[in-house]
Amino acid sequence: MKESNSKSKDENLGGTIREVKDYREVLNYSKKVLDFIANDELETSDIKWISKETVNNFRDYVNPGFLEYRKSVTENGEFAAVEWKDSGLNSFVDVNGKEYIDCLGGYGIYNVGHRNPKILKAVTDQLKHQALHSQELLDPLRAALAKLLADITPGNLQYSFLCNSGTEAVEGAIKLAKLHQQKNGKHYFMAATGAFHGKSLGSLSATSKGLFRKPFMPLVSGFKHVLYGDIDMMYKTVKTSSMVGEDIAAIMLEPIQGEGGIIIPPKDYLAKVRQLCDDFGIIMIADEVQTGMGRTGKMFCVEHYDVKPDIMCLAKALGGGIMPVGAVIATEEIFKNFFPNPFIHTTTFGGNPLACAAAIATISTLIEDNIPERAEKMGNYLMTGLKNVTSKYPSLVKEVRGMGLMIGIEFTNNKIGYSVSKGLFDKGVLVAGTLINAQTIRIEPPLTIEKAQCDIVCEALDKVLLNVESAKLALV
Ligand SMILES: *Cc1c(COP(=O)(O)O)cnc(C)c1O
Numbered sequence: 001m002k003e004s005n006s007k008s009k010d011e012n013l014g015g016t017i018r019e020v021k022d023y024r025e026v027l028n029y030s031k032k033v034l035d036f037i038a039n040d041e042l043e044t045s046d047i048k049w050i051s052k053e054t055v056n057n058f059r060d061y062v063n064p065g066f067l068e069y070r071k072s073v074t075e076n077g078e079f080a081a082v083e084w085k086d087s088g089l090n091s092f093v094d095v096n097g098k099e100y101i102d103c104l105g106g107y108g109i110y111n112v113g114h115r116n117p118k119i120l121k122a123v124t125d126q127l128k129h130q131a132l133h134s135q136e137l138l139d140p141l142r143a144a145l146a147k148l149l150a151d152i153t154p155g156n157l158q159y160s161f162l163c164n165s166g167t168e169a170v171e172g173a174i175k176l177a178k179l180h181q182q183k184n185g186k187h188y189f190m191a192a193t194g195a196f197h198g199k200s201l202g203s204l205s206a207t208s209k210g211l212f213r214k215p216f217m218p219l220v221s222g223f224k225h226v227l228y229g230d231i232d233m234m235y236k237t238v239k240t241s242s243m244v245g246e247d248i249a250a251i252m253l254e255p256i257q258g259e260g261g262i263i264i265p266p267k268d269y270l271a272k273v274r275q276l277c278d279d280f281g282i283i284m285i286a287d288e289v290q291t292g293m294g295r296t297g298k299m300f301c302v303e304h305y306d307v308k309p310d311i312m313c314l315a316k317a318l319g320g321g322i323m324p325v326g327a328v329i330a331t332e333e334i335f336k337n338f339f340p341n342p343f344i345h346t347t348t349f350g351g352n353p354l355a356c357a358a359a360i361a362t363i364s365t366l367i368e369d370n371i372p373e374r375a376e377k378m379g380n381y382l383m384t385g386l387k388n389v390t391s392k393y394p395s396l397v398k399e400v401r402g403m404g405l406m407i408g409i410e411f412t413n414n415k416i417g418y419s420v421s422k423g424l425f426d427k428g429v430l431v432a433g434t435l436i437n438a439q440t441i442r443i444e445p446p447l448t449i450e451k452a453q454c455d456i457v458c459e460a461l462d463k464v465l466l467n468v469e470s471a472k473l474a475l476v
Helices: 023-038 044-062 065-073 117-129 140-152 166-182 201-206 210-216 231-243 269-280 301-305 332-338 353-368 371-390 414-426 451-475
Strands: 007-013 016-021 083-087 091-094 099-102 157-163 188-192 223-226 248-253 283-287 311-314 326-331 397-403 406-411 440-443
Touching: 023 044, 044 065, 099 451, 117 353, 140 157, 140 326, 140 353, 157 166, 157 332, 166 201, 166 248, 166 283, 166 311, 166 326, 166 332, 188 201, 188 231, 201 210, 223 231, 231 248, 231 269, 248 269, 269 283, 269 301, 326 332, 353 371, 371 397, 371 406, 371 451, 406 414, 414 440, 414 451
Parallel strands: 188 223, 188 248, 248 283, 283 311
Antiparallel strands: 007 016, 083 091, 091 099, 157 326, 311 326, 397 406, 406 440
């Protein structure tokens, strides 16, 4: 709670009551935290202090809802674990020194691992001479990154707008599509059920979950949703929309749905969507924010289907697990709508030198270390292991599915998924399973994960499933 003595209202200056803050407390507190940052090792007293402060500050100043929500990452139901530092490429430790294999990968940000030395070097080297850009001169790293993105993305994707997140990349894509299709009289957008594209008002309009959307209605108008993977429904909706004068400007899709629970569409789906877009003059937007940068075994997931989108959204792993970076990349035909006035869509921090240094190093590392190929191999290895283990528990596990190292384990119900993610957490394996929905837990480790670590994950899962099964049997 706020200290009651931190403010005094007794000074009367120039006839107005002025609030005078006592900054001494603030200064002391900030110094204490800075000491904490500067330390590599923690004393027992530091651990106690930071654990207590973190929980209290979350309760009083961040959002107490998180403490309830993060129960699955709570040791003995006492208090939420407080993270502290990375430990090698694929693990991290909490303030108590407990190590976790990271099978969540920050929802897909750690493709090249935690604090990969190559990314770290590029960012610290850049930091030595310039952190942020002047905002007025031409910045060389923005230019170089845009060129590299054009080189590695499929088809004629050429011009990039750089931003700070996936949400912003999606916003940029929506605005580019609007601008391009305005003159063609096409004002409507189509996305899919199960889709996640972000939570800002524009991107939320494309996102599908009613739980996130409904409280903020009305959203940006003109978004229609069709069942993911159902090309007939998409065709019929495009057709009927056009018949009633609500022509579709763009269709936005994830090649594999991440947030939706690792949903892989039918094999020919994306190619058929591409064809449909061509037939009706619709822009195809691939949201590769989570599937991109090698995650599924190729640099971009659309490459598995030989599909070339008109606009692609990137973020998450693009910053190499060190900097936040996003990008929306479009063909010249579409992007040229931004040429006459480049200030029509801008951002202060997007494409800053530190972010670009990280992204350039990420692209370089993905290629030099054959990381997409590694994701495919290690993905097959881990998936085989997970399938072997889960096949012993058919009453608990419905399916293991995935591509590369984007893997989902679907349980027979939400409660089992929650118990499993909690059990794995206790055994030092972090997965994405939450209080809100753990029916499918996501396994998205760094693409640098080692075979031995995959083995540990599978062994831990076996033990946890056995426990959950015995607890379940004990109940009936
Ligand atoms: C995470 C995600 C986003 C949003 O990215 P943020 O960086 O969280 O804004 C958009 N689309 C997809 C497919 C994502 O997985």
